[in-house]
Amino acid sequence: MKNKTSSCLKKYTLMALLTSVSLILFMVESAFPPIPIQGVKIGLSNIVTIVAIFILGKKEAFMILVMRIILSSVFSGSVLSFGFSITGGVLAFGIMALTSDVFGVKKVWITSVLGAVFHNAGQLAVAIIVTGTSRIFVYAPILLLSAIVTGTVIGIVSTALLVRHR
Amino acid sequence: MKNAKGLFTSNIFWIVLFSLLVIVCVIIIFATSHSPKSGKFAEIYSDNRLIRTVSLDKDDEFTVKSKKGYNIIRVRKGKISVIESDCKNKICINQGEVSNDLIPIVCVPNGLVIRIDSSETSSDYDAEI
Numbered sequence: 001m002k003n004k005t006s007s008c009l010k011k012y013t014l015m016a017l018l019t020s021v022s023l024i025l026f027m028v029e030s031a032f033p034p035i036p037i038q039g040v041k042i043g044l045s046n047i048v049t050i051v052a053i054f055i056l057g058k059k060e061a062f063m064i065l066v067m068r069i070i071l072s073s074v075f076s077g078s079v080l081s082f083g084f085s086i087t088g089g090v091l092a093f094g095i096m097a098l099t100s101d102v103f104g105v106k107k108v109w110i111t112s113v114l115g116a117v118f119h120n121a122g123q124l125a126v127a128i129i130v131t132g133t134s135r136i137f138v139y140a141p142i143l144l145l146s147a148i149v150t151g152t153v154i155g156i157v158s159t160a161l162l163v164r165h166r
Numbered sequence: 167m168k169n170a171k172g173l174f175t176s177n178i179f180w181i182v183l184f185s186l187l188v189i190v191c192v193i194i195i196f197a198t199s200h201s202p203k204s205g206k207f208a209e210i211y212s213d214n215r216l217i218r219t220v221s222l223d224k225d226d227e228f229t230v231k232s233k234k235g236y237n238i239i240r241v242r243k244g245k246i247s248v249i250e251s252d253c254k255n256k257i258c259i260n261q262g263e264v265s266n267d268l269i270p271i272v273c274v275p276n277g278l279v280i281r282i283d284s285s286e287t288s289s290d291y292d293a294e295i
Contacts, residue, residue, distance in 0.1 A: 102174075102175060103175060107175065107177060107180075110177075110180045113180075113184060138198055141190075141191040141194040141195050141198075142191070142195060144187060144191050145187075145188055145191040145192065145195070148184050148187060148188055148191075149188075152184075
């Protein structure tokens with residue numbers, strides 16, 4: 001009984017810790033010089049989501065993600081940025097949760113790229129709905145390109161972290 | 167079945183797939199970034215210096231002189247053209263009327279460049295994502 005409480009406590013502490021790390025990474029990224037193309041992001045916070053999926057589980061990772069999005073919107077964003085983040089974040093999480101078992105820790109970069117692609121696809125969809133113009137679709141190739149590049153980088157970093165965690 | 171699954175989970179398959187996507191994206195980006203956009207203003211450069219910005223909405227006719235020679239430029243119905251030049255090849259005149267930013271009018275002998283400023287129309291794309 002005592003053991004269970006202690007492992008539960010450990011889990012919640014780790015979740016809280018990862019949420020704050022995720023939030024810090026988000027803040028660090030927004031402090032970088034802005035990338036001239038709208039919607040192109042490195043997605044540092046995604047490292048935490050990937051790591052959490054593997055070391056804590058999907059449910060916990062999802063809770064960390066949602067908490068991070070809510071908190072980051074409170075700190076630096078608006079209602080609109082919350083809409084963008086939650087759509088992209090949930091879509092990315094969905095595909096990553098589905099594919100994380102298939103690819104495992106060693107091929108996490110594939111999961112990461114798929115997540116980034118879905119994240120950007122979700123944001124593009126929201127942008128088209130919000131502005132009501134399909135002309136924004138010209139961004140699609142740029143967003144896909146950036147998703148593949150940043151997804152690979154984030155995936156490699158995540159693998160490095162996960163290997164050290166073992 | 168096992169082979170198909172092996173292919174799906176292999177690194178090589180995804181590396182090839184993502185590389186192809188990257189190549190396709192780069193091609194599309196380059197292709198679309200060069201699509202002509204029309205503008206409302208023309209910038210006139212003489213010897214690499216911006217000497218004049220003219221509105222294409224107002225019909226006009228004026229002469230640009232440089233040390234090397236002169237060009238007479240005409241603005242008519244939202245289009246700009248060189249109608250007279252003392253250069254030898256007359257490429258600038260033969261290019262005719264221009265209203266998009268695809269190819270600027272260039273008169274190399276006289277050091278003249280006429281470029282359409284399409285930044286106003288392209289700002290439509292600057293939406294928040």
